[in-house]
Amino acid sequence: xxxxxxxxxxxxxxxxxxxxxxxxxxxxxxxxxxxxxxxxxxxxxxxxxxxxxxxxxxxxxxxxxxxxxxxxxxxxxxxxxxxxxxxxxxxxxxxxxxxxxxxxxxxxxxxxxxxxxxxxxxxxxxxxxxxxxxxxxxxxxxxxxxxxxxxxxxxxxxxxxxxxxxxxxxxxxxxxxxxxxxxxxxxxxxxxxxxxxxxxxxxxxxxxxxxxxxxxxxxxxxxxxxxxxxxxxxxxxxxxxxxxxxxxxxxxxxxx
Amino acid sequence: xxxxxxxxxxxxxxxxxxxxxxxxxxxxxxxxxxxxxxxxxxxxxxxxxxxxxxxxxxxxxxxxxxxxxxxxxxxxxxxxxxxxxxxxxxxxxxxxxxxxxxxxxxxxxxxxxxxxxxxxxxxxxxxxxxxxxxxxxxxxxxxxxxxxxxxxxxxxxxxxxxxxxxxxxxxxxxxxxxxxxxxxxxxxxxxxxxxxxxxxxxxxxxxxxxxxxxxxxxxxxxxxxxxxxxxxxxxxxxxxxxxxxxxxxxxxxxxxxxxxxxxxxxxxxxxxxxxxx
Numbered sequence: 001x002x003x004x005x006x007x008x009x010x011x012x013x014x015x016x017x018x019x020x021x022x023x024x025x026x027x028x029x030x031x032x033x034x035x036x037x038x039x040x041x042x043x044x045x046x047x048x049x050x051x052x053x054x055x056x057x058x059x060x061x062x063x064x065x066x067x068x069x070x071x072x073x074x075x076x077x078x079x080x081x082x083x084x085x086x087x088x089x090x091x092x093x094x095x096x097x098x099x100x101x102x103x104x105x106x107x108x109x110x111x112x113x114x115x116x117x118x119x120x121x122x123x124x125x126x127x128x129x130x131x132x133x134x135x136x137x138x139x140x141x142x143x144x145x146x147x148x149x150x151x152x153x154x155x156x157x158x159x160x161x162x163x164x165x166x167x168x169x170x171x172x173x174x175x176x177x178x179x180x181x182x183x184x185x186x187x188x189x190x191x192x193x194x195x196x197x198x199x200x201x202x203x204x205x206x207x208x209x210x211x212x213x214x215x216x217x218x219x220x221x222x223x224x225x226x227x228x229x230x231x232x233x234x235x236x237x238x239x240x241x242x243x244x245x246x247x248x249x250x251x252x253x254x255x256x
Numbered sequence: 257x258x259x260x261x262x263x264x265x266x267x268x269x270x271x272x273x274x275x276x277x278x279x280x281x282x283x284x285x286x287x288x289x290x291x292x293x294x295x296x297x298x299x300x301x302x303x304x305x306x307x308x309x310x311x312x313x314x315x316x317x318x319x320x321x322x323x324x325x326x327x328x329x330x331x332x333x334x335x336x337x338x339x340x341x342x343x344x345x346x347x348x349x350x351x352x353x354x355x356x357x358x359x360x361x362x363x364x365x366x367x368x369x370x371x372x373x374x375x376x377x378x379x380x381x382x383x384x385x386x387x388x389x390x391x392x393x394x395x396x397x398x399x400x401x402x403x404x405x406x407x408x409x410x411x412x413x414x415x416x417x418x419x420x421x422x423x424x425x426x427x428x429x430x431x432x433x434x435x436x437x438x439x440x441x442x443x444x445x446x447x448x449x450x451x452x453x454x455x456x457x458x459x460x461x462x463x464x465x466x467x468x469x470x471x472x473x474x475x476x477x478x479x480x481x482x483x484x485x486x487x488x489x490x491x492x493x494x495x496x497x498x499x500x501x502x503x504x505x506x507x508x509x510x511x512x513x514x515x516x517x518x519x520x521x522x523x524x525x526x527x528x529x530x531x532x533x
Binding site for chain 1 (some may be wrong): 275281337360362369381382383408411412413414429437438439440441458461463464467469470473474476477479480485486487488489490492494495496497498499502504505506507508509511515518520
């Protein structure tokens with residue numbers, strides 16, 4: 001398929017998905033919103049692709065929805081609003097259930113909706129001059145999906161701070177590395193794609209089947225938040241065992 | 257807005273920033289029964305004051321907060337029994353989270369933060385600290401269980417550091433510098449005397465954002481701690497949609513385009529109209 005807002009290509013075992021609207025900070029217009037879904041599927045279905053790298057052309061990585069363009073395309077905006085409200089987004093690898101390893105290579109500014117692609121990637125690396133911010137609340141918008149995803153993956157306080165400080169502060173790549181939000185800073189920044197390709201090739205040496213199963217298990221772990229009936233039953237979940245056994249309820253009032 | 261008069265707290269407003277200051281410096285700001293009751297009131301008053309956009313919580317003296325006042329517990333003949341029912345029922349009212357405050361809350365840790373003091377680190381949105389602040393949880397060293405504070409922190413930072421603090425008790429302290437590395441806090445202020453000034457500055461930046469958008473965001477994010485990822489996104493989507501049609505959603509982009517400071521609807525103003533799609 002031919003893409004207008006993305007560059008899709010394969011280099012050896014590594015599939016590349018590159019945001020390609022550099023003059024608009026790679027913001028997602030109606031065209032890109034449609035193309036992203038197709039691009040993830042195409043890379044996921046290509047048997048020669050073992051790992052996927054997601055990056056951006058130009059000075060920005062990704063800066064969220066292009067509200068200027070979308071306000072002129074009422075139908076596209078309506079579809080996107082419905083998907084947002086129903087939690088049926090199709091922007092990222094996670095939204096599109098891609099089970100190949102995905103590396104986000106943040107080449108510059110990653111703002112607002114751009115954080116979707118950080119939250120939903122498996123591995124994140126960044127150029128040394130990349131920055132992260134979430135300006136939603138500074139322009140009267142709430143933010144939810146992106147920080148909710150990040151909250152599963154890194155310390156919460158910096159996520160809450162980023163969400164509430166808005167455009168008045170940026171997180172540097174160096175601080176993102178300290179926080180475990182990303183695992184690698186590439187310096188000089190020009191070497192980012194080279195390093196991403198090299199990491200992609202390294203990952204591609206592992207078993208695709210084992211990585212897919214691993215990825216499913218780990219992302220599913222983010223879903224499970226409680227074991228119903230565990231405390232009441234005093235046994236493992238549903239009697240099927242488990243590593244947690246609640247203590248028998250005791251009352252120490254008056255105990256010596 | 258006129259605030260109640262408090263014995264154990266100082267509550268005041270500086271510009272758009274509401275200040276809640278623990279004021280029992282002699283007792284290292286330990287929480288007496290009176291202070292506990294006052295905190296419930298103070299959070300609600302600051303939340304209701306339409307002039308307050310952001311709340312900063314700090315302490316007087318060399319401690320931020322050191323948990324329940326054990327002297328009172330040991331000497332007044334009532335002891336911990338006073339708190340049994342509210343703890344068993346988890347019916348607590350002394351942090352912003354307990355009181356469902358949806359304005360941004362910045363905890364500014366000015367010194368020792370021990371045991372129950374960690375409640376206000378766990379339950380704040382943003383935490384900054386003076387360079388000489390320290391964190392520890394002495395509960396198990398004095399025969400007490402720690403649960404709520406550590407459970408809150410486990411959602412918000414690397415778990416090993418929390419387990420270590422809970423189990424080492426009073427025999428070790430976490431310095432501010434390490435808390436910064438761990439993402440438990442996001443800023444260390446040096447020299448320590450500049451803590452309040454930095455907290456006020458940060459709060460004024462936050463106060464420039466839409467109160468309605470921040471409240472919806474805060475609800476979405478705190479709610480997400482309760483849920484699995486997909487359910488958290490679904491619930492978050494409802495918070496996003498709840499703001500559609502709110503005047504701030506138009507004002508924000510317009511002010512940005514016109515390169516001027518936005519004029520937001522005051523907090524708690526008109527309920528946004530229901531969006532239909």
